Structures are given as C-alpha cells and as structure tokens.
Amino acid sequence: MQKLIKNREIVQDNWVLLKELDANSDLDASIEGNVIVPLDYYLSHLDSLKGRQSKVAVWLDSHQDPKALKDHLDKLELVAINFPAFADGRGYSIARELSANLKFEGEIRAIGDVLRDQLFYMRRCGFNAFHMREDQDLEASLAVFDTFSDAYQSSVDQPIPLFRRRA
Amino acid sequence: MYRYDKYDHKMLEDRIAQFRDQTNRFLSGDLAGDEFLPLRLQNGLYVQRLAPMLRIAIPYGMLSSTQMRKLAFIADHYDKGYAHFTTRQNVQFNWPELADVPDILEHLAEVQMHAIQTSGNCIRNTTTDQYAGATDQEIADSRPYCEIIRQWSTFHPEFAYLPRKFKIAVCGTKTDQAATKVHDIGLFIERNEAGELGFRVLVGGGLGRTPVVGKEIKEFLPEKDLLSYLDAILRVYNREGRRDNKYKARIKILVKETGVDEFAAKVEQEWAELKDGPLTLTDEEIQRCKSYFQDPAYKDLDPEPAELTQALSTDVLFANWYQQNIASHKKAGYAIANICLKKTGVAPGDVTTAQMNFIADLADKYNFGEMRITHEQNIVFADVEKAALYELWQALKSQELHTDNLGLLTDIICCPGGDFCALANAKSIPIAESIQRQFDDPALLRDIGEISLNISGCMNACGHHHVGNIGILGVDKKGSEFYQVSLGGSIESDTSLGRIIGPAFAQEEIPTVISKIIEVFKSERQGEERFIDTYKRVGIDPFKAKVYAKAD
Numbered sequence: 001m002q003k004l005i006k007n008r009e010i011v012q013d014n015w016v017l018l019k020e021l022d023a024n025s026d027l028d029a030s031i032e033g034n035v036i037v038p039l040d041y042y043l044s045h046l047d048s049l050k051g052r053q054s055k056v057a058v059w060l061d062s063h064q065d066p067k068a069l070k071d072h073l074d075k076l077e078l079v080a081i082n083f084p085a086f087a088d089g090r091g092y093s094i095a096r097e098l099s100a101n102l103k104f105e106g107e108i109r110a111i112g113d114v115l116r117d118q119l120f121y122m123r124r125c126g127f128n129a130f131h132m133r134e135d136q137d138l139e140a141s142l143a144v145f146d147t148f149s150d151a152y153q154s155s156v157d158q159p160i161p162l163f164r165r166r167a
Numbered sequence: 168m169y170r171y172d173k174y175d176h177k178m179l180e181d182r183i184a185q186f187r188d189q190t191n192r193f194l195s196g197d198l199a200g201d202e203f204l205p206l207r208l209q210n211g212l213y214v215q216r217l218a219p220m221l222r223i224a225i226p227y228g229m230l231s232s233t234q235m236r237k238l239a240f241i242a243d244h245y246d247k248g249y250a251h252f253t254t255r256q257n258v259q260f261n262w263p264e265l266a267d268v269p270d271i272l273e274h275l276a277e278v279q280m281h282a283i284q285t286s287g288n289c290i291r292n293t294t295t296d297q298y299a300g301a302t303d304q305e306i307a308d309s310r311p312y313c314e315i316i317r318q319w320s321t322f323h324p325e326f327a328y329l330p331r332k333f334k335i336a337v338c339g340t341k342t343d344q345a346a347t348k349v350h351d352i353g354l355f356i357e358r359n360e361a362g363e364l365g366f367r368v369l370v371g372g373g374l375g376r377t378p379v380v381g382k383e384i385k386e387f388l389p390e391k392d393l394l395s396y397l398d399a400i401l402r403v404y405n406r407e408g409r410r411d412n413k414y415k416a417r418i419k420i421l422v423k424e425t426g427v428d429e430f431a432a433k434v435e436q437e438w439a440e441l442k443d444g445p446l447t448l449t450d451e452e453i454q455r456c457k458s459y460f461q462d463p464a465y466k467d468l469d470p471e472p473a474e475l476t477q478a479l480s481t482d483v484l485f486a487n488w489y490q491q492n493i494a495s496h497k498k499a500g501y502a503i504a505n506i507c508l509k510k511t512g513v514a515p516g517d518v519t520t521a522q523m524n525f526i527a528d529l530a531d532k533y534n535f536g537e538m539r540i541t542h543e544q545n546i547v548f549a550d551v552e553k554a555a556l557y558e559l560w561q562a563l564k565s566q567e568l569h570t571d572n573l574g575l576l577t578d579i580i581c582c583p584g585g586d587f588c589a590l591a592n593a594k595s596i597p598i599a600e601s602i603q604r605q606f607d608d609p610a611l612l613r614d615i616g617e618i619s620l621n622i623s624g625c626m627n628a629c630g631h632h633h634v635g636n637i638g639i640l641g642v643d644k645k646g647s648e649f650y651q652v653s654l655g656g657s658i659e660s661d662t663s664l665g666r667i668i669g670p671a672f673a674q675e676e677i678p679t680v681i682s683k684i685i686e687v688f689k690s691e692r693q694g695e696e697r698f699i700d701t702y703k704r705v706g707i708d709p710f711k712a713k714v715y716a717k718a719d
Contacts, residue, residue: 151324
C-alpha cells in the first residue's frame with residue numbers, strides 16, 4: 001500500500017484511487033476496500049454505490065465544480081482534488097471553496113502532480129492530505145509545512161488575516 | 168513610506184531561506200528545471216539571453232535613499248555597475264549569477280526590499296501615480312491602498328499559479344497617470360455622495376498581444392470591501408481563466424468570452440461568500456496604512472521664492488528644465504521635480520552606480536530621503552522646496568541627469584528589447600537612440616510639445632506601445648527585425664489604443680518615418696494643439712499618405 005502525508009504525518013493510504021472509471025461501467029466488485037471514484041461516476045451511480053460494504057470517496061478534476069457535491073458532502077469523509085500539472089492552480093480555489101464556502105470538514109486530498117514546493121500553499125487552502133508524486137521524498141516534504149512563520153491573508157488554516165492580528 | 172514590522176521582516180526571512188533551499192536543490196540536480204522555473208520566476212529571476220535577469224520590486228514605485236544606495240551596492244557587486252528601471256516601477260539587474268541570487272535577496276531584505284512576485288503567473292507589483300500624496304489633483308492618496316493590496320497579494324496561497332500574470336493599478340487622481348485602464352484590475356478611487364471613499368472597479372484591461380481597455384464591473388466598491396472583492400475576482404479568474412493557450416490566458420480574454428455582465432455576476436456570487444467576512448478591512452488597518460504616508464514635515468514657504476524667479480530669468484537652460492520637468496504641488500512653496508533617465512545614447516531607464524548614489528544623496532538633501540520610480544522610467548522627487556530647485560538642477564547637471572525632455576518626443580518609454588531579453592523579436596534600445604539622435608534640437612522638441620513615444624521589442628508590450636501617441640513594435644519578418652508603427656494611443660482618462668499605420672519598416676527607416684509623422688502633425692496642427700488632439704481631429708489618413716508616399 002502506498003504512503004501519503006496526512007495531517008503532517010506519513011501514513012499508509014487505505015484508499016484505492018480509481019482514476020479511470022467509465023461512467024457506463026459497473027464498479028468492479030473485485031475492487032475491495034475504500035475507493036475514490038471520479039465525480040461524474042459518483043453522481044451517476046449514487047444508488048449502486050450505497051450498496052457497497054466499504055467506503056466511497058470522490059475525486060474532482062481541476063476543471064470541475066465542487067458545488068456539484070453540495071448535497072452529498074455530509075456522506076463523504078474524503079474529497080480528492082487532482083492536479084493534472086503542478087502549475088495548474090485551479091485546485092487551490094477548489095479546496096478553498098470546498099472548505100470555506102461549502103464547510104466540508106473531512107479529508108481534502110491533493111492527488112496528481114503534487115510536489116513538495118507547493119505543499120505549503122496547498123495546506124493553507126484547505127488540503128490536509130497529500131498523495132505525492134512518486135519521485136517525491138516524503139520525509140523531506142514534511143519540513144515545508146514550516147516554511148513561513150505567518151501569512152498576510154485569510155486562509156483555511158488561519159481565517160483571521162494578519163491585519164486583524166498584528167500586535 | 169511603509170516600514171516593515173516584525174511580521175513583514177520574518178516572512179521575508181522565511182522567503183529567502185525557502186528560495187535558497189530551492190536554488191541549492193536546483194543547482195545540485197535535485198529539482199528539475201521545469202519545476203524550478205515557476206519558483207524562480209516568483210522571485211523575479213528570468214534566464215535571459217546573456218545571463219539571468221533579476222527583477223526587484225519597488226512597491227508602487229516608492230524608494231528611500233537607503234534603498235537606492237543598496238541597489239547601487241548590488242549593481243557594483245553583482246552586476247556591471249548599472250541598473251535598469253522598468254515600466255512597472257521596478258528595477259532590473261541584467262548580469263547576476265544564479266548562485267548569487269539568494270545572497271542578493273538577503274542584501275535587499277536589509278532595506279525591506281525583495282523580488283517577490285515580480286514575475287510568474289501570479290499577482291505582480293501594484294502600480295500607481297508617481298505624484299500620489301503630493302499632487303494638487305488628488306481625490307485621495309492611493310499609496311495606503313496599494314500597500315494594503317501588496318500585503319494581501321504577497322504569498323497569497325490561492326493565487327500563486329494563475330492562468331497568467333496579473334497586474335493591478337490604483338488611481339487616486341482625477342487625471343489617470345498610471346495607465347490604470349490597461350491593467351487586469353484597475354481601481355479608481357472615488358468619493359460617493361455621502362463623502363465616503365471607495366473604488367470604481369475595472370477588469371480585463373491589458374496590452375500584450377490583444378490590447379483591451381478595461382470594463383467597469385463595479386461602480387462603487389466601499390473601501391472596507393476592497394480585499395474581499397479582489398479575492399472574488401481572482402477566484403473567478405483562477406477557476407475559469409483559459410489554461411489551454413498562453414496567449415488567451417489573461418483575464419481580458421475571460422471577460423471578453425464570458426461577457427462583462429456575466430463575469431460581473433460571477434464575481435458578485437463569489438463575493439457574497441466573502442463579503443463582511445474576516446477580509447473586511449478595519450478602520451484601524453486603513454488608518455495604520457495611512458499613517459505611513461503622512462505628509463512630510465512641510466514648512467510654510469514663500470509660494471514664489473526670489474531664488475527661483477531670479478534663476479528662471481537668468482538661466483535659460485534651467486528655465487527649460489523647469490518648464491518641462493516640474494509639476495505643481497499641493498503645498499505652496501513646493502514642487503514636484505522629474506529626473507529624466509532619457510539622455511540620448513543611454514538606454515531609457517538605465518542609471519549607473521555613481522548616479523544612483525548621487526541621486527540618493529540629493530534625495531536626502533532636497534526630498535526628505537525619498538523618491539519614486541515612474542512607469543515612464545524616470546525618477547520623481549515629489550517634495551522639493553521651490554527655492555532649492557535651481558540648486559538641485561545644478562547638481563543634476565553635474566552628473567548629466569538634467570535632461571529636460573519630460574513628456575517630449577525623446578522621453579521614450581522602451582523595454583530592454585533584443586539586446587537583453589530572450590522573448591524579444593527585435594531590438595528596441597537602438598531604435599530609441601536613433602530617434603533621439605534624429606530629434607536633437609531642444610527648441611524643435613519643445614515646439615512639438617507633449618507627445619508620448621513607446622517602443623516594445625515584442626508582442627508582450629513591456630514598452631506599452633499600444634498606448635503611445637506613437638507606438639513602435641518590433642516584429643520578426645522572415646528572420647529579420649522589422650518595426651510596426653501605430654498612432655493615436657493614449658493613457659489619459661479616455662484611454663485609447665493606437666492604430667497600426669501600415670506595413671512594417673526596417674530599422675534604418677524608423678527615424679525618417681517619425682520625422683514624416685511629425686511633419687504631418689506640424690502642418691495639420693491648429694494653434695498649440697497637442698499631437699494626440701491633432702491626430703484625433705484629422706485621423707490616420709494624412710499620416711499614412713505621407714509615410715507611404717512614393718518618392719517622385
């Protein structure tokens with residue numbers, strides 16, 4: 001099983017990410033355990049997914065709208081957001097919307113082209129789990145969460161902007 | 168000027184440590200070039216034709232004498248003894264070594280400067296009117312708001328990987344001097360009927376490949392809502408801006424393709440989530456930022472001192488400089504003085520180390536230790552005693568900094584071009600020089616009067632050629648450098664974009680083409696009309712006819 005960074009620790013990943021899943025196909029019964037399915041698949045298979053023994057989570061691609069999950073968030077404990085390329089910054093806004101606007105309190109996981117130099121900002125936008133790209137050094141990556149001692153903006157990890165806290 | 172507190176200092180230190188680590192990892196091969204690229208760009212570091220180029224932020228153009236001396240030190244130790252001031256009120260060094268950059272950043276941090284977000288697909292340096300706080304034409308001083316925006320945009324976690332670069336300008340004066348309408352977001356400070364301050368908000372302006380004048384999406388945004396509204400605009404852009412084509416990725420394309428009303432509605436919807444939240448500015452914060460931009464200790468002075476009157480009547484060269492380079496000040500007995508960095512033969516915006524140190528000393532002596540860099544690539548002393556102007560001019564003259572062409576044909580705005588820039592299609596500095604040499608008669612220049620000439624070496628339009636009364640764009644034509652000429656651009660309140668006059672010209676033809684354009688202007692001109700007004704009255708045809716006329 002793969003490892004990932006979650007809440008600033010290296011942990012075992014106990015989810016299976018189903019990156020490719022045709023909307024017309026049945027979720028293979030042979031895939032056991034907790035699965036992360038694409039958004040479109042999730043929305044079009046709500047009933048059949050209810051029947052699964054194990055847990056189901058959803059992943060969004062960077063062009064997709066998290067509001068589509070509005071009515072389902074209470075049933076989800078994990079939403080993953082894909083970075084097709086590390087320089088595609090849409091995922092940051094998706095995470096913030098999910099967390100700050102839609103009040104999702106579960107795991108928000110970054111998947112795809114996730115590199116250590118982007119983790120600090122990702123965490124500030126609401127990501128709390130990181131499925132790093134294969135070549136990344138997880139131990140070394142843990143250190144970057146302490147890159148900056150403070151921040152000016154309002155963000156998910158510190159909603160009160162610095163100008164309201166300066167002393 | 169704004170002064171850093173412990174928070175600002177600490178975050179800057181954190182940033183340097185972060186960049187030192189990233190640079191080391193890149194140099195040791197642990198970080199791939201394409202992954203280092205956006206990281207170094209967000210620290211102002213380009214890899215250019217001859218060497219890396221480091222762009223350092225001068226927030227809204229404000230610079231202290233201490234900072235200027237530090238830039239001179241860097242130019243001496245890490246560059247070839249000069250620096251280049253840019254059209255974004257920043258400064259660039261063209262010859263640093265990549266491995267030295269973290270050290271340069273440490274030197275800069277000692278004087279509260281940095282290179283953060285001076286490049287890359289993120290929110291760039293906010294720009295404003297170089298006369299802010301000193302001019303008698305002001306609704307409110309824009310600088311406190313620029314500083315508020317600077318802090319909000321610095322290390323903004325959500326907007327570091329936008330579809331493309333993002334530029335904000337703030338205008339606090341009645342006549343726009345900051346090209347505000349050709350920015351991704353243009354903020355015009357206004358007062359409503361109740362006397363409260365706020366902003367008229369424009370989006371989607373820009374130059375580059377597709378020049379567009381920004382469109383209004385908010386008639387009056389109360390000042391306290393500034394940051395939540397900016398957050399909302401940026402979020403819509405970050406989510407929906409095009410990422411499939413670099414040339415269609417600026418917000419102007421999104422606004423155009425979405426429609427301005429629909430775009431405004433999307434922003435309103437996003438804003439509804441953020442409005443009245445923690446981003447709402449507090450009175451304390453607005454006052455705190457304003458407190459850094461209080462008037463300096465002005466004295467009560469004679470509005471028309473004898474020293475000035477006498478010098479003006481006895482020294483015609485000084486009188487010329489005074490007429491051209493001085494703007495009126497809100498406080499009687501003071502003046503705004505422009506130091507033109509457009510001496511013929513020197514690349515526009517370039518200054519030597521000696522000149523930088525000299526200007527810093529003059530700022531201490533005559534201008535409360537401060538100066539501003541302008542988007543026209545000049546330097547402004549905003550608070551000079553009128554009685555000291557003659558002395559100041561004499562001092563400037565001793566270092567050949569007394570060029571008296573502000574706003575005239577030879578006050579050319581020009582990007583570094585093909586001599587330095589890897590993006591350029593063509594050289595721009597030699598073009599500027601050839602025009603300056605063609606028009607070397609000061610009397611003729613004054614007779615031509617107010618006119619702007621802008622040169623860009625490529626479509627990216629760093630020389631803002633679209634808004635020059637005369638614009639020159641370097642283009643690549645089958646491997647050789649050609650120049651396209653446009654007329655009628657203007658950054659005034661009624662911002663307009665230039666029209667291309669016709670087929671492009673070879674480099675050596677340009678001075679003659681400009682001469683012909685000026686000849687047409689002189690023959691069509693009524694009274695003391697400015698070039699732009701004559702152009703608007705007669706249109707492009709007479710210019711076209713003359714420039715492309717076949718020789719008999």
